[in-house]
Amino acid sequence: xxxxALIVQKFGGSSLATMEHVRRVAERVARDRQRGCRLVVVVxxxxxATDDLLELLGQLNARPVAREVDMLLATGEQASAALMxxxxxxxxxxxxxxxxxxxxxxxxxxxxxxxxxRIDTSRILRELEDGRVVIVAGFQGLSADAEITTLGRxxxxxxxVALAAALKADSCEIYxxxxxxxxxxxxxxxxxxxxxxxxxxxxMEMAHLGAQVLQIRAVECALLNRVTIVAKSTFTEGxxxxxxxxxxxxxxxxxxxxxxxxxVAKLALMGVxxxxxxxxxxxxxxxEAHVNVDMIIQSQPRxxxxxxxxTVSRDELPSAEEMARAAxxxxxxxxxxxxxxYGKVSLVGAGMASNPGVAARMFGxxxxxxxxxxxxxxxxxxxxxxxxxxxxxxxxxxxxAAFGLGQQAALGRA
Amino acid sequence: xxxxALIVQKFGGSSLATMEHVRRVAERVARDRQRGCRLVVVVxxxxxATDDLLELLGQLNARPVAREVDMLLATGEQASAALMxxxxxxxxxxxxxxxxxxxxxxxxxxxxxxxxxRIDTSRILRELEDGRVVIVAGFQGLSADAEITTLGRxxxxxxxVALAAALKADSCEIYxxxxxxxxxxxxxxxxxxxxxxxxxxxxMEMAHLGAQVLQIRAVECALLNRVTIVAKSTFTEGxxxxxxxxxxxxxxxxxxxxxxxxxVAKLALMGVxxxxxxxxxxxxxxxEAHVNVDMIIQSQPRxxxxxxxxTVSRDELPSAEEMARAAxxxxxxxxxxxxxxYGKVSLVGAGMASNPGVAARMFGxxxxxxxxxxxxxxxxxxxxxxxxxxxxxxxxxxxxAAFGLGQQAALGRA
Numbered sequence: 039x040x041x042x043a044l045i046v047q048k049f050g051g052s053s054l055a056t057m058e059h060v061r062r063v064a065e066r067v068a069r070d071r072q073r074g075c076r077l078v079v080v081v082x083x084x085x086x087a088t089d090d091l092l093e094l095l096g097q098l099n100a101r102p103v104a105r106e107v108d109m110l111l112a113t114g115e116q117a118s119a120a121l122m123x124x125x126x127x128x129x130x131x132x133x134x135x136x137x138x139x140x141x142x143x144x145x146x147x148x149x150x151x152x153x154x155x156r157i158d159t160s161r162i163l164r165e166l167e168d169g170r171v172v173i174v175a176g177f178q179g180l181s182a183d184a185e186i187t188t189l190g191r192x193x194x195x196x197x198x199v200a201l202a203a204a205l206k207a208d209s210c211e212i213y214x215x216x217x218x219x220x221x222x223x224x225x226x227x228x229x230x231x232x233x234x235x236x237x238x239x240x241x242m243e244m245a246h247l248g249a250q251v252l253q254i255r256a257v258e259c260a261l262l263n264r265v266t267i268v269a270k271s272t273f274t275e276g277x278x279x280x281x282x283x284x285x286x287x288x289x290x291x292x293x294x295x296x297x298x299x300x301x302v303a304k305l306a307l308m309g310v311x312x313x314x315x316x317x318x319x320x321x322x323x324x325x326e327a328h329v330n331v332d333m334i335i336q337s338q339p340r341x342x343x344x345x346x347x348x349t350v351s352r353d354e355l356p357s358a359e360e361m362a363r364a365a366x367x368x369x370x371x372x373x374x375x376x377x378x379x380y381g382k383v384s385l386v387g388a389g390m391a392s393n394p395g396v397a398a399r400m401f402g403x404x405x406x407x408x409x410x411x412x413x414x415x416x417x418x419x420x421x422x423x424x425x426x427x428x429x430x431x432x433x434x435x436x437x438x439a440a441f442g443l444g445q446q447a448a449l450g451r452a
Numbered sequence: 453x454x455x456x457a458l459i460v461q462k463f464g465g466s467s468l469a470t471m472e473h474v475r476r477v478a479e480r481v482a483r484d485r486q487r488g489c490r491l492v493v494v495v496x497x498x499x500x501a502t503d504d505l506l507e508l509l510g511q512l513n514a515r516p517v518a519r520e521v522d523m524l525l526a527t528g529e530q531a532s533a534a535l536m537x538x539x540x541x542x543x544x545x546x547x548x549x550x551x552x553x554x555x556x557x558x559x560x561x562x563x564x565x566x567x568x569x570r571i572d573t574s575r576i577l578r579e580l581e582d583g584r585v586v587i588v589a590g591f592q593g594l595s596a597d598a599e600i601t602t603l604g605r606x607x608x609x610x611x612x613v614a615l616a617a618a619l620k621a622d623s624c625e626i627y628x629x630x631x632x633x634x635x636x637x638x639x640x641x642x643x644x645x646x647x648x649x650x651x652x653x654x655x656m657e658m659a660h661l662g663a664q665v666l667q668i669r670a671v672e673c674a675l676l677n678r679v680t681i682v683a684k685s686t687f688t689e690g691x692x693x694x695x696x697x698x699x700x701x702x703x704x705x706x707x708x709x710x711x712x713x714x715x716v717a718k719l720a721l722m723g724v725x726x727x728x729x730x731x732x733x734x735x736x737x738x739x740e741a742h743v744n745v746d747m748i749i750q751s752q753p754r755x756x757x758x759x760x761x762x763t764v765s766r767d768e769l770p771s772a773e774e775m776a777r778a779a780x781x782x783x784x785x786x787x788x789x790x791x792x793x794y795g796k797v798s799l800v801g802a803g804m805a806s807n808p809g810v811a812a813r814m815f816g817x818x819x820x821x822x823x824x825x826x827x828x829x830x831x832x833x834x835x836x837x838x839x840x841x842x843x844x845x846x847x848x849x850x851x852x853a854a855f856g857l858g859q860q861a862a863l864g865r866a
Binding site: 060064091098105109119 | 515526528541554
């Protein structure tokens with residue numbers, strides 16, 4: 039990175055949990071500034087500040103108006119920003135904090151889930167020219183009708199990426215508790231290793247699958263704007279993981295990483311008529327109730343009857359089951375089965391789209407490990423298998439070994 | 453008050469200390485709204501929120517930049533406003549919260565002590581027309597260079613008065629823990645009674661003298677704009693005290709109330725040369741150190757030498773004494789004396805300007821009560837006497853009785 043590089047850095051709530059944390063982050067930022075980098079630092083609310091505010095609000099109003107929620111929550115990031123600027127100033131580092139609207143972040147007017155529509159960077163550029171580190175309150179913006187909006191959970195990641203795009207920053211660094219994206223969960227797979235590089239698409243699959251390094255929306259925004267993100271650890275040194283465009287054939291891994299998920303529940307409508315509109319009847323009701331359906335399998339029809347099975351997170355099983363039973367009655371299903379105790383193990387890799395043998399190799403590895411596959415779903419760059427929850431860790435280790443993910447570093451690949 | 457009256461109400465931090473408090477204030481506001489009043493409600497930060505934020509900041513930076521302090525503190529009132537609006541909405545009362553800048557409060561750019569220069573009421577009027585109760589974050593505004601400013605402690609009172617002026621409101625109600633302004637401190641003088649009416653000027657003297665009902669700056673703003681303030685209690689019913697223009701002769705009380713203050717310290721420079729510039733030398737240094745000097749007495753010169761005595765609050769004695777000793781050395785004072793253990797008792801009344809006998813009557817009452825007067829200072833509408841701290845309560849009771857302040861209600865006056 040050249041000395042005069044423009045870097046956007048983002049620090050999340052857990053990196054700012056206490057004033058001691060804020061001071062340490064400030065020291066890190068001040069060091070980068072002393073190296074000559076021009077810095078825009080996006081901050082989230084401190085630690086549990088957002089949850090604390092929502093808890094207070096919940097005492098007053100069980101169904102708060104989204105506009106007022108945004109007015110309330112936006113204070114969290116504004117306070118963080120002012121504290122971070124003050125911590126930098128205490129270190130002799132010139133800094134200024136900006137709210138979302140002062141930073142020129144214009145959004146649509148969908149409160150609590152606003153999208154950034156434009157960033158007017160003039161104020162930020164002016165502050166940078168004056169030699170200041172610019173601290174921007176993440177997660178927030180201003181709608182065309184001068185209302186404060188928030189971008190939804192994890193929105194500060196998106197603020198950082200959008201700012202990096204608008205400012206044509208040299209780098210966008212997202213800091214968190216972990217030092218990058220791993221080939222598997224290191225708590226489960228001992229030889230899991232940090233990936234130096236992962237494609238946007240792979241990262242989106244990983245984010246979906248529970249890796250908590252980055253919000254998926256921020257990755258989408260990065261992909262759209264071709265912003266390279268570096269995921270790094272706040273309080274340890276290290277190169278982190280680069281999330282970027284991975285085009286070169288040699289960089290397109292057959293299998294990049296193994297992701298796993300627990301607490302999956304399965305629902306099945308058995309013996310429903312095989313006619314148009316049946317699937318719509320089932321899933322429209324679930325969508326309306328905001329139940330997040332993950333895998334969906336419809337069997338080959340037999341005697342004019344189908345089985346439709348799908349998975350939801352265990353939390354959502356009660357409401358999903360209610361919907362499924364109502365739909366089952368209406369559609370004359372022979373039975374509706376709800377089962378807990380499942381998990382999901384997935385193999386992610388941008389190279390697998392052009393390599394049809396990956397799925398077979400994956401199923402073979404699981405069979406050798408004695409893991410029974412209950413459902414399968416695939417995308418261009420991912421294969422997911424539903425397995426019994428108690429088999430998830432074992433399956434993850436087996437896949438990690440079968441695809442040599444732990445060895446790549448030793449072999450000098452990627 | 454007519455049904456369609458426009459009322460500005462202000463609730464301070466102690467009225468919003470917990471969500472239960474917020475809910476009760478919301479119920480009160482909703483009742484007034486149901487009566488048909490159009491309401492603009494100014495809120496302070498909740499309870500100790502401002503102090504808590506300053507405490508966090510203090511951990512990071514011992515000398516924070518005022519601009520960043522404003523960014524930080526302004527979040528307190530914004531959060532209050534959003535919570536209050538949400539509490540009203542939970543009661544089925546249409547409401548909207550506005551930050552200072554959304555409410556159109558334009559200030560100068562003196563951070564932490566900004567003055568309101570203009571209020572663009574268009575947004576507030578639009579919300580009122582839409583039938584909403586408008587909750588405004590007090591204490592804050594926006595400078596011409598789009599920076600968030602705060603008005604200094606107690607600034608929410610000023611926000612309320614300035615809004616009442618700009619909106620030509622029918623009434624401006626300031627709510628606090630106490631149900632009005634009293635003829636004396638009821639904890640000290642048992643027959644002290646609530647004043648139905650007090651003039652701006654009298655209220656300013658009272659505010660100076662420690663009555664905590666209203667910030668003096670808000671009263672000045674009310675006087676300037678001829679806004680009538682009603683000081684009321686948040687959680688009890690009652691007419692409160694009306695702070696307004698008191699012109700009619702019969703309404704101009706000789707003595708309206710007794711105010712008292714403890715923790716006063718006295719400093720004296722003995723035997724300094726009686727020549728021009730001496731007083732300036734002493735008090736310019738104190739002003740520069742932001743020491744608040746109250747009473748000042750300069751004796752008649754004798755043998756070309758003067759004694760200069762003045763009072764400060766006990767907290768400020770150490771720094772004041774240091775200044776006084778430096779000035780004393782420079783001016784060749786014979787001695788510099790610093791003494792704690794004083795208090796002040798004052799009689800306030802707009803009618804005393806045109807009635808020269810009041811002072812004599814006051815001194816007589818104190819003499820009869822055996823209270824020795826150490827220093828005297830007077831204004832058009834106030835006479836203050838410095839007495840020993842242990843005599844303050846006794847002196848207040850004596851004056852309250854001598855001027856019949858407790859009896860007026862019984863006699864049906866005022």
